[in-house]
Amino acid sequence: MRPILLKGHERPLTFLKYNRDGDLLFSCAKDHNPTVWYSHNGDRLGTYRGHNGAVWCCDVSRHTERLITGSADQSANIWDVETGAKLHTFGFESPARAVDFAEGDKLCVISTDPFIGAPSEIHVKRVEKDHSKQSSESLFVIKGPTGRINRAVWGPLNKTIISAGEDCLVRMWDAETGKLIKQSDPDAGHQKVVSSLAKSADGSHFITGSHDKSAKLWDIRTLEVLKTYSTERPVNAAAISPLLDHVVIGGGQDASQVTMSDRRAGKFEAKFFHKIYEEEIGGVKGHFGPINALAFNTDGRSFSSGGEDGYVRIHHFDADYYHIKM
Numbered sequence: 001m002r003p004i005l006l007k008g009h010e011r012p013l014t015f016l017k018y019n020r021d022g023d024l025l026f027s028c029a030k031d032h033n034p035t036v037w038y039s040h041n042g043d044r045l046g047t048y049r050g051h052n053g054a055v056w057c058c059d060v061s062r063h064t065e066r067l068i069t070g071s072a073d074q075s076a077n078i079w080d081v082e083t084g085a086k087l088h089t090f091g092f093e094s095p096a097r098a099v100d101f102a103e104g105d106k107l108c109v110i111s112t113d114p115f116i117g118a119p120s121e122i123h124v125k126r127v128e129k130d131h132s133k134q135s136s137e138s139l140f141v142i143k144g145p146t147g148r149i150n151r152a153v154w155g156p157l158n159k160t161i162i163s164a165g166e167d168c169l170v171r172m173w174d175a176e177t178g179k180l181i182k183q184s185d186p187d188a189g190h191q192k193v194v195s196s197l198a199k200s201a202d203g204s205h206f207i208t209g210s211h212d213k214s215a216k217l218w219d220i221r222t223l224e225v226l227k228t229y230s231t232e233r234p235v236n237a238a239a240i241s242p243l244l245d246h247v248v249i250g251g252g253q254d255a256s257q258v259t260m261s262d263r264r265a266g267k268f269e270a271k272f273f274h275k276i277y278e279e280e281i282g283g284v285k286g287h288f289g290p291i292n293a294l295a296f297n298t299d300g301r302s303f304s305s306g307g308e309d310g311y312v313r314i315h316h317f318d319a320d321y322y323h324i325k326m
Contacts, residue, residue, distance in 0.1 A: 001321075003286055004042035006312035008035045013293050013306025015057045019064040022298035024081075026067060027312050030054035034069050036081070039297060039304070042314055048079050050086045057098050057151075061105040066127070068108055070096035076110045078131070087131040094118060098152040098163075101127070102175075107139070109161055111149040120144030122152050122163060122173065142178040145169070151197035153206070155220055162220065164194035164208055170223055188225045190216065195235065195251075201242035201298070207249075209235035215249045217275065229273040229280075236292050243300020244322070245275040250305060252290030270294060270305050274326055281324050286313055 011030035018025055018039060025039040034048045034055050053073030060067050060081065067079040072095040078088045090096070094115030101108050110123045122142040128134045147166030155162050160181065161173040168191060170184040192212035199206045205226065209215045211234040217227040229238075229249060236251040250270040268291055269283040289308030296303045302316040 001284065001315045001318050003284075003313040003315050006037055006042045006044070006314065007310070008037070008044050008047070009033070009310050009312075011054070012289070012308040012310060013312060014055065016293040016295040016304050016306050016312065017058050017060060018295055018297050018304075019060045020062055020298060021064065024060075024064065025295070025304055025312070025314070026058050026060055027293075027306060028055040028058050028069065029306075029310070032071075032073075034058055034067070034079075036067075037312070037314075039302065039314060042312075046084050048077075048084055048086070050077055050079075050089075051075070053095070056096070059099050059101045059108070061101055066101075066105065068099045068101060068110075070099040070110060072096075076108075078127070078134070088134040088136075090123075090125060090136055092123075094121075097149060100153045102154045102158045104158070107154075107158065109152050109154060111144070111152040111163065111165075113148050114144075114146070120147065120149045120165070122149065122161060122178075124161075124175065124178075140178045142173055145171070147193075150193070150195055151208075153197060153199060156203055162197065162206065164197050166193050168192060168194060168210070168212075170194065170197075170208065170218065172223055182223055184218075184223050184225070190214070192234075196237045198239050198295075200240045205240075207238045207240050207247055209238040209249055209251065211235070215247065215273075217247070227275065227278050229278055231271060233267065236290055237294040237305075239294045239296050239303065240275065241296050241300050241303075242298060243296075246281070247273050247275050248294055248296070248303060249273065250291030250294050252308075268307065270303070277326055279326065281326070284315060287311065 009029035015028040051071040076096040098111040123138040149165040152163040190210035196209040215238040268287040269285040287307035293306035
């Protein structure tokens with residue numbers, strides 16, 4: 001597989017997201033400027049300018065009309081995807097970390113970091129189709145657990161919100177009242193920071209990556225751990241294939257601890273595992289630093305990775321990939 005290298009960011013990548021049709025790829029990085037690319041050839045379409053801090057996360061609406069981004073500049077912005085215009089800014093007292101549109105795009109969830117004595121929070125906002133009527137008020141705010149919430153996503157039918165972060169636990173919240181419904185079993189779950197969380201295409205299960213050097217597959221309704229994929233270094237990102245029973249995980253130690261020998265040894269590869277059998281089936285090398293973001297295209301025929309090195313790499317799978325024997 002020859003990768004397509006996308007060089008549009010000056011700083012490390014933080015998040016990648018395909019739109020529902022799979023023809024566009026949105027990338028977030030620490031350089032303040034979310035960027036959109038054509039996913040088939042890597043051509044750069046445009047940049048969304050308006051943040052003054054690292055952009056941690058993004059999501060795109062079902063019909064690719066709206067983009068939402070969360071940033072260290074204590075705001076989450078809603079953008080017009082086509083024109084790049086900033087339609088609305090949600091301001092907060094602390095950095096906005098995770099963002100996710102609800103099914104139907106009428107609501108969004110935004111998590112904020114703990115900051116100067118204030119705890120982490122999860123905000124639920126209404127999203128108006130007519131942006132001139134957009135309000136900044138939260139429908140409700142969940143006071144989060146200790147530590148940062150790295151990911152917050154909607155559960156099935158928008159009835160729940162799933163969150164995970166620095167305290168190692170995965171939690172399920174009632175999306176109407178904000179009450180905690182359940183949390184993961186500390187013994188069965190992760191033992192260190194949960195760095196990433198991504199849902200399956202049908203929304204029935206999700207995968208988490210953790211600094212405890214593992215990724216885990218969970219049932220989204222029960223928070224039961226279904227599978228565990230173990231690796232030799234911290235996991236920063238993980239994704240589930242919508243086509244085959246595969247998952248991909250990537251990571252690497254903290255950038256400050258990366259040595260030149262690590263880079264030469266190609267330790268920063270995206271590793272593929274069989275989703276059911278938990279066995280490693282292959283790896284894709286290329287990044288010169290830890291992988292921070294991974295995403296499968298919605299057709300499952302390509303995937304992209306974003307690294308500490310500032311590059312996005314798009315990989316279209318060879319024919320051999322579809323016939324890997326276990």
